[in-house]
Amino acid sequence: xxxxxxxxxxxxxxxxxxxxxxxxxxxxxxxxxxxxxxxxxxxxxxxxxxxxxxxxxxxxxxxxxxxxxxxxxxxxxxxxxxxxxxxxxxxxxxxxxxxxxxxxxxxxxxxxxxxxxxxxxxxxxxxxxxxxxxxxxxxxxxxxxxxxxxxxxxxxxxxxxxxxxxxxxxxxxxxxxxxxxxxxxxxxxxxxxxxxxxxxxxxxxxxxxxxxxxxxxx
Numbered sequence: 001x002x003x004x005x006x007x008x009x010x011x012x013x014x015x016x017x018x019x020x021x022x023x024x025x026x027x028x029x030x031x032x033x034x035x036x037x038x039x040x041x042x043x044x045x046x047x048x049x050x051x052x053x054x055x056x057x058x059x060x061x062x063x064x065x066x067x068x069x070x071x072x073x074x075x076x077x078x079x080x081x082x083x084x085x086x087x088x089x090x091x092x093x094x095x096x097x098x099x100x101x102x103x104x105x106x107x108x109x110x111x112x113x114x115x116x117x118x119x120x121x122x123x124x125x126x127x128x129x130x131x132x133x134x135x136x137x138x139x140x141x142x143x144x145x146x147x148x149x150x151x152x153x154x155x156x157x158x159x160x161x162x163x164x165x166x167x168x169x170x171x172x173x174x175x176x177x178x179x180x181x182x183x184x185x186x187x188x189x190x191x192x193x194x195x196x197x198x199x200x201x202x203x204x205x206x207x208x209x210x211x212x213x214x215x216x217x218x
Contacts, residue, residue: 001217003029004042006072006088008063013049013085013197020197021046025213034066044081044216045072047088049141049195059102059144060090069095081125081216082189086142089181089191098184098191099157100149102142106174110143114206117180117194118168121161124183126190128218129211136208138194140172145193147175147182157182165192 003021007014014031021027030040034052039045052063063069069091076082076097084092092098105111114137119130130136149157154177157163165181167173173193181192196209 001027001044002040002042003027004032004039004045005029006034006045006047006068007031008034008050008052008066010052010054011048011050011087013087013195016195016197017046017048017085020200020209020213024201024210025217027217032068034063034068036068037071039068039071039075042080044083045075047072047082047084047091049086049088052087052091055087055144060087060092060094063087063091064094073097076184076189079186079188083126083216084189084191085195085197086140086145086193089193090144092189092191097189098182099153100147100182102144102193103146103148104144105142105146105172110141111145111172112139112141113172114139114199115172115194116168116170117165120163120166121183123161124164124187124190124215126183126212126215127164128215130215135168137199137206138196138209139198140194142173142193145173145175147179147193149176160185164190165194
């Protein structure tokens with residue numbers, strides 16, 4: 001499987017994602033600079049974590065206008081798989097590929113810790129290796145991870161099974177309905193605040209994120 005990994009000024013998890021898919025999963029990957037106007041041939045595009053453009057305006061708001069994002073939108077609308085992690089999730093909401101926004105954490109503090117998650121939907125291309133209701137522990141590192149959407153959108157996400165990961169038993173950042181990750185209507189775009197690439201191998205003391213990458217390969 002071939003991955004394209006976007007790189008913005010301020011990305012800091014691009015190499016973590018590269019390591020997870022190439023060294024841990026044995027797949028091919030190419031970095032894609034944000035100014036590129038074409039994507040390399042890829043089966044999945046990863047929008048990694050970090051602080052794109054310093055996030056000085058609003059998280060992901062500037063990155064959304066990078067030349068490469070136009071190609072990512074086309075790729076996603078054509079059915080290509082897109083995985084947005086942390087800042088990547090924020091960028092995907094700004095780009096309109098996922099609904100809702102990521103606001104400042106409830107307590108206005110940057111959180112860097114490993115949290116509990118419940119797998120709410122294992123019937124996606126990103127979660128097929130998990131069981132429904134499975135509890136996993138995956139690291140977070142963000143100041144703007146408080147997922148917000150209006151009630152109609154939240155009800156639609158719940159009703160269509162598009163809430164994929166939910167914080168449990170503790171909601172660390174105040175996200176509505178404990179939402180930690182969602183997919184788009186087609187199920188080919190996933191955005192999540194926790195970092196599966198940081199817990200994909202035994203050397204890190206936690207392999208709970210590995211199943212996400214294994215799911216993509218099935």
